[in-house]
Amino acid sequence: MAAITAAAVKALREKTSLPLMDCKKALTECDGNEEAAVQWLRERGLKVMGGRTDRETAFGRFGIYAGTDKAVGAIVELKCESDPVAKNDEFVQLANDLAEQLANGPGATTVEELLAQPSPSKKSQTLGEQRDDLMNKIREVFNVGRLQRLDGATGGYSHNAGTIAGVLTAVKGGNDEAAKDVCMHIAAMRPAALTVQDLDPAEVEKERAILREAALQEGKPENIVDKMVEGRLRSYYAERVLLEQPFVKEPKQSVGQYAKENSMEVSQFIHWVLGE
Numbered sequence: 001m002a003a004i005t006a007a008a009v010k011a012l013r014e015k016t017s018l019p020l021m022d023c024k025k026a027l028t029e030c031d032g033n034e035e036a037a038v039q040w041l042r043e044r045g046l047k048v049m050g051g052r053t054d055r056e057t058a059f060g061r062f063g064i065y066a067g068t069d070k071a072v073g074a075i076v077e078l079k080c081e082s083d084p085v086a087k088n089d090e091f092v093q094l095a096n097d098l099a100e101q102l103a104n105g106p107g108a109t110t111v112e113e114l115l116a117q118p119s120p121s122k123k124s125q126t127l128g129e130q131r132d133d134l135m136n137k138i139r140e141v142f143n144v145g146r147l148q149r150l151d152g153a154t155g156g157y158s159h160n161a162g163t164i165a166g167v168l169t170a171v172k173g174g175n176d177e178a179a180k181d182v183c184m185h186i187a188a189m190r191p192a193a194l195t196v197q198d199l200d201p202a203e204v205e206k207e208r209a210i211l212r213e214a215a216l217q218e219g220k221p222e223n224i225v226d227k228m229v230e231g232r233l234r235s236y237y238a239e240r241v242l243l244e245q246p247f248v249k250e251p252k253q254s255v256g257q258y259a260k261e262n263s264m265e266v267s268q269f270i271h272w273v274l275g276e
Helices: 006-016 020-029 034-050 089-104 111-115 127-138 176-189 201-217 222-240 255-261
Strands: 059-065 072-080 143-151 154-161 163-173 250-254 264-273
Touching: 006 020, 006 034, 006 127, 020 034, 034 127, 059 089, 059 154, 059 163, 072 089, 072 154, 072 163, 072 264, 089 111, 089 127, 089 143, 111 127, 111 143, 143 163, 143 264, 154 176, 163 176, 176 255, 176 264, 201 222, 250 255, 255 264
Parallel strands: none
Antiparallel strands: 059 072, 072 143, 154 163, 163 264
Protein backbone atom coordinates (compact mmCIF):
# COMPACT_ATOMS: atom_id res chain seq x y z
CA MET A 1 0.00 0.00 0.00
CA ALA A 2 1.28 3.47 -0.93
CA ALA A 3 2.27 5.77 1.91
CA ILE A 4 -0.24 8.61 2.36
CA THR A 5 1.73 11.81 2.82
CA ALA A 6 0.53 14.98 4.49
CA ALA A 7 1.13 16.80 1.20
CA ALA A 8 -1.19 14.40 -0.65
CA VAL A 9 -3.90 14.84 1.97
CA LYS A 10 -3.51 18.62 1.81
CA ALA A 11 -3.73 18.59 -2.00
CA LEU A 12 -6.93 16.55 -1.91
CA ARG A 13 -8.33 18.84 0.76
CA GLU A 14 -7.62 21.88 -1.43
CA LYS A 15 -9.24 20.16 -4.42
CA THR A 16 -12.41 19.01 -2.65
CA SER A 17 -12.73 21.42 0.35
CA LEU A 18 -13.65 18.39 2.46
CA PRO A 19 -12.29 17.65 5.99
CA LEU A 20 -8.70 16.46 6.23
CA MET A 21 -9.69 13.19 7.92
CA ASP A 22 -12.14 12.41 5.11
CA CYS A 23 -9.42 13.13 2.54
CA LYS A 24 -6.93 10.91 4.33
CA LYS A 25 -9.44 8.07 4.54
CA ALA A 26 -10.26 8.41 0.84
CA LEU A 27 -6.60 8.27 -0.15
CA THR A 28 -6.05 5.28 2.13
CA GLU A 29 -9.01 3.44 0.60
CA CYS A 30 -7.77 4.25 -2.92
CA ASP A 31 -4.09 3.43 -2.35
CA GLY A 32 -3.03 7.04 -2.76
CA ASN A 33 -4.73 7.58 -6.15
CA GLU A 34 -6.07 11.14 -6.03
CA GLU A 35 -8.52 10.76 -8.93
CA ALA A 36 -9.98 7.60 -7.42
CA ALA A 37 -10.13 9.30 -4.01
CA VAL A 38 -12.17 12.18 -5.47
CA GLN A 39 -14.65 9.65 -6.88
CA TRP A 40 -14.69 7.73 -3.57
CA LEU A 41 -15.53 10.93 -1.67
CA ARG A 42 -18.26 11.79 -4.18
CA GLU A 43 -19.87 8.36 -3.92
CA ARG A 44 -19.60 8.39 -0.12
CA GLY A 45 -21.19 11.83 -0.04
CA LEU A 46 -24.04 10.72 -2.29
CA LYS A 47 -24.68 7.77 0.02
CA VAL A 48 -24.86 10.09 3.04
CA MET A 49 -27.06 12.64 1.27
CA GLY A 50 -29.27 9.85 -0.07
CA GLY A 51 -30.51 9.32 3.48
CA ARG A 52 -31.53 12.96 3.76
CA THR A 53 -33.73 13.38 0.69
CA ASP A 54 -36.84 13.92 2.82
CA ARG A 55 -35.43 17.15 4.25
CA GLU A 56 -37.32 20.31 3.40
CA THR A 57 -35.67 22.64 0.88
CA ALA A 58 -37.54 25.88 1.58
CA PHE A 59 -34.69 28.24 0.69
CA GLY A 60 -32.74 28.87 -2.48
CA ARG A 61 -32.56 31.22 -5.44
CA PHE A 62 -33.12 31.52 -9.17
CA GLY A 63 -30.30 31.22 -11.66
CA ILE A 64 -30.96 33.60 -14.55
CA TYR A 65 -29.21 34.00 -17.89
CA ALA A 66 -30.51 37.02 -19.79
CA GLY A 67 -29.53 39.93 -22.00
CA THR A 68 -30.93 42.05 -24.82
CA ASP A 69 -27.80 41.11 -26.80
CA LYS A 70 -28.24 37.36 -26.29
CA ALA A 71 -30.07 34.90 -28.54
CA VAL A 72 -31.58 32.88 -25.67
CA GLY A 73 -32.50 33.42 -22.03
CA ALA A 74 -33.16 30.94 -19.23
CA ILE A 75 -34.29 30.67 -15.62
CA VAL A 76 -33.72 27.77 -13.20
CA GLU A 77 -34.95 27.28 -9.64
CA LEU A 78 -32.36 25.87 -7.20
CA LYS A 79 -33.47 25.05 -3.65
CA CYS A 80 -31.56 24.25 -0.45
CA GLU A 81 -32.21 23.77 3.26
CA SER A 82 -31.02 27.05 4.77
CA ASP A 83 -30.81 30.76 4.01
CA PRO A 84 -27.01 31.08 4.52
CA VAL A 85 -26.39 28.39 1.90
CA ALA A 86 -28.65 30.20 -0.56
CA LYS A 87 -26.22 33.14 -0.31
CA ASN A 88 -23.08 30.98 -0.58
CA ASP A 89 -20.94 32.05 -3.57
CA GLU A 90 -20.59 28.49 -4.89
CA PHE A 91 -24.34 27.90 -4.59
CA VAL A 92 -24.97 31.15 -6.52
CA GLN A 93 -22.47 29.98 -9.15
CA LEU A 94 -24.25 26.63 -9.47
CA ALA A 95 -27.62 28.33 -9.98
CA ASN A 96 -26.16 30.61 -12.64
CA ASP A 97 -24.33 27.72 -14.32
CA LEU A 98 -27.59 25.79 -14.57
CA ALA A 99 -29.29 28.73 -16.27
CA GLU A 100 -26.35 29.44 -18.59
CA GLN A 101 -26.13 25.84 -19.76
CA LEU A 102 -29.89 25.62 -20.24
CA ALA A 103 -29.69 28.69 -22.47
CA ASN A 104 -26.55 27.86 -24.45
CA GLY A 105 -26.63 24.07 -24.49
CA PRO A 106 -28.91 21.73 -26.46
CA GLY A 107 -31.81 22.47 -24.12
CA ALA A 108 -33.49 20.29 -21.53
CA THR A 109 -37.06 19.45 -20.60
CA THR A 110 -36.20 17.63 -17.37
CA VAL A 111 -33.83 18.23 -14.47
CA GLU A 112 -32.03 14.97 -15.23
CA GLU A 113 -31.33 16.09 -18.81
CA LEU A 114 -29.85 19.36 -17.61
CA LEU A 115 -27.72 17.83 -14.84
CA ALA A 116 -26.15 15.43 -17.35
CA GLN A 117 -24.75 18.36 -19.36
CA PRO A 118 -21.34 20.01 -18.83
CA SER A 119 -20.90 22.83 -16.32
CA PRO A 120 -19.96 26.21 -17.84
CA SER A 121 -17.63 27.05 -14.92
CA LYS A 122 -16.31 23.56 -14.01
CA LYS A 123 -14.98 22.38 -17.35
CA SER A 124 -14.17 18.83 -16.23
CA GLN A 125 -17.55 18.22 -14.57
CA THR A 126 -21.18 17.81 -15.43
CA LEU A 127 -23.67 20.03 -13.65
CA GLY A 128 -24.76 16.97 -11.69
CA GLU A 129 -21.22 16.35 -10.47
CA GLN A 130 -20.86 20.04 -9.59
CA ARG A 131 -24.07 19.85 -7.56
CA ASP A 132 -23.11 16.59 -5.87
CA ASP A 133 -19.66 17.87 -4.88
CA LEU A 134 -21.12 21.05 -3.40
CA MET A 135 -23.78 19.09 -1.50
CA ASN A 136 -21.04 16.83 -0.15
CA LYS A 137 -18.99 19.85 0.92
CA ILE A 138 -21.86 21.78 2.52
CA ARG A 139 -23.85 18.72 3.69
CA GLU A 140 -27.23 20.08 2.66
CA VAL A 141 -29.75 18.69 0.18
CA PHE A 142 -30.13 20.67 -3.06
CA ASN A 143 -33.14 20.28 -5.34
CA VAL A 144 -33.37 21.68 -8.86
CA GLY A 145 -36.98 22.74 -9.42
CA ARG A 146 -38.50 24.52 -12.41
CA LEU A 147 -36.55 25.41 -15.52
CA GLN A 148 -37.49 27.28 -18.69
CA ARG A 149 -35.76 28.73 -21.73
CA LEU A 150 -36.96 31.61 -23.92
CA ASP A 151 -35.66 32.17 -27.43
CA GLY A 152 -34.62 35.69 -28.35
CA ALA A 153 -33.53 38.73 -26.35
CA THR A 154 -34.52 38.72 -22.68
CA GLY A 155 -34.44 40.72 -19.49
CA GLY A 156 -33.94 39.13 -16.09
CA TYR A 157 -34.11 39.89 -12.39
CA SER A 158 -33.76 37.83 -9.23
CA HIS A 159 -35.12 39.22 -5.95
CA ASN A 160 -33.37 37.53 -3.02
CA ALA A 161 -34.59 39.44 0.03
CA GLY A 162 -37.79 38.45 1.82
CA THR A 163 -39.82 36.80 -0.93
CA ILE A 164 -37.43 35.00 -3.28
CA ALA A 165 -38.57 35.63 -6.83
CA GLY A 166 -37.18 35.26 -10.32
CA VAL A 167 -38.37 37.03 -13.46
CA LEU A 168 -37.48 36.48 -17.10
CA THR A 169 -39.03 38.54 -19.91
CA ALA A 170 -38.93 38.13 -23.67
CA VAL A 171 -38.28 41.50 -25.30
CA LYS A 172 -37.57 43.11 -28.64
CA GLY A 173 -35.42 46.24 -28.79
CA GLY A 174 -34.71 48.31 -25.71
CA ASN A 175 -31.66 47.74 -23.52
CA ASP A 176 -30.62 45.72 -20.48
CA GLU A 177 -31.45 48.46 -18.00
CA ALA A 178 -35.00 49.01 -19.30
CA ALA A 179 -35.61 45.25 -19.50
CA LYS A 180 -34.38 44.78 -15.93
CA ASP A 181 -36.60 47.66 -14.75
CA VAL A 182 -39.66 45.90 -16.17
CA CYS A 183 -38.58 42.63 -14.51
CA MET A 184 -38.19 44.41 -11.16
CA HIS A 185 -41.69 45.85 -11.60
CA ILE A 186 -43.07 42.36 -12.26
CA ALA A 187 -41.41 41.00 -9.11
CA ALA A 188 -42.96 43.82 -7.05
CA MET A 189 -46.45 44.01 -8.59
CA ARG A 190 -47.10 40.39 -9.64
CA PRO A 191 -49.23 40.96 -12.76
CA ALA A 192 -51.58 38.16 -13.76
CA ALA A 193 -51.25 38.69 -17.51
CA LEU A 194 -49.22 40.54 -20.13
CA THR A 195 -52.15 42.17 -21.96
CA VAL A 196 -55.89 42.60 -21.40
CA GLN A 197 -56.50 39.91 -24.04
CA ASP A 198 -54.45 37.44 -21.96
CA LEU A 199 -56.75 37.68 -18.93
CA ASP A 200 -59.18 34.84 -18.27
CA PRO A 201 -62.37 35.91 -20.15
CA ALA A 202 -64.57 34.28 -17.51
CA GLU A 203 -62.92 36.33 -14.75
CA VAL A 204 -63.32 39.53 -16.75
CA GLU A 205 -67.00 38.82 -17.38
CA LYS A 206 -67.49 38.08 -13.68
CA GLU A 207 -65.93 41.43 -12.78
CA ARG A 208 -68.01 43.19 -15.46
CA ALA A 209 -71.21 41.71 -14.00
CA ILE A 210 -70.25 42.83 -10.48
CA LEU A 211 -69.49 46.36 -11.66
CA ARG A 212 -72.73 46.52 -13.65
CA GLU A 213 -74.82 45.42 -10.69
CA ALA A 214 -73.07 47.98 -8.47
CA ALA A 215 -73.81 50.76 -10.98
CA LEU A 216 -77.48 49.78 -11.17
CA GLN A 217 -77.68 49.71 -7.37
CA GLU A 218 -76.38 53.27 -7.40
CA GLY A 219 -79.43 54.21 -9.43
CA LYS A 220 -77.53 54.98 -12.62
CA PRO A 221 -79.62 54.97 -15.84
CA GLU A 222 -79.28 51.77 -17.81
CA ASN A 223 -78.32 53.63 -20.98
CA ILE A 224 -75.06 54.83 -19.40
CA VAL A 225 -74.30 51.85 -17.14
CA ASP A 226 -72.33 49.92 -19.75
CA LYS A 227 -70.09 52.92 -20.50
CA MET A 228 -69.50 53.35 -16.76
CA VAL A 229 -68.63 49.70 -16.38
CA GLU A 230 -66.08 49.82 -19.19
CA GLY A 231 -64.51 52.86 -17.56
CA ARG A 232 -64.30 51.16 -14.19
CA LEU A 233 -62.81 48.04 -15.77
CA ARG A 234 -59.75 50.11 -16.60
CA SER A 235 -58.88 50.12 -12.90
CA TYR A 236 -59.31 46.34 -12.83
CA TYR A 237 -56.94 46.01 -15.78
CA ALA A 238 -54.43 48.39 -14.20
CA GLU A 239 -54.22 46.09 -11.17
CA ARG A 240 -53.72 42.85 -13.08
CA VAL A 241 -52.26 43.49 -16.54
CA LEU A 242 -48.52 44.19 -16.85
CA LEU A 243 -48.66 46.67 -19.72
CA GLU A 244 -51.56 48.54 -18.06
CA GLN A 245 -50.07 48.74 -14.56
CA PRO A 246 -48.63 52.07 -13.33
CA PHE A 247 -44.86 51.69 -13.54
CA VAL A 248 -43.35 51.42 -10.05
CA LYS A 249 -40.54 53.85 -10.80
CA GLU A 250 -42.86 56.42 -12.40
CA PRO A 251 -46.56 55.81 -11.53
CA LYS A 252 -47.71 58.56 -13.91
CA GLN A 253 -46.92 56.28 -16.83
CA SER A 254 -47.87 52.66 -17.47
CA VAL A 255 -45.37 49.86 -17.98
CA GLY A 256 -46.46 49.76 -21.61
CA GLN A 257 -45.66 53.46 -21.99
CA TYR A 258 -42.28 53.01 -20.28
CA ALA A 259 -41.42 50.14 -22.65
CA LYS A 260 -42.46 52.18 -25.68
CA GLU A 261 -40.43 55.15 -24.42
CA ASN A 262 -37.40 52.85 -24.43
CA SER A 263 -38.17 51.41 -27.90
CA MET A 264 -38.87 48.03 -26.33
CA GLU A 265 -41.65 45.49 -26.81
CA VAL A 266 -42.40 42.98 -24.07
CA SER A 267 -43.92 39.82 -25.54
CA GLN A 268 -43.82 37.33 -22.64
CA PHE A 269 -42.86 37.06 -18.99
CA ILE A 270 -42.14 34.35 -16.45
CA HIS A 271 -42.54 35.20 -12.77
CA TRP A 272 -41.75 32.49 -10.25
CA VAL A 273 -41.73 32.67 -6.47
CA LEU A 274 -39.51 30.09 -4.77
CA GLY A 275 -41.40 26.93 -3.91
CA GLU A 276 -44.73 28.03 -5.39
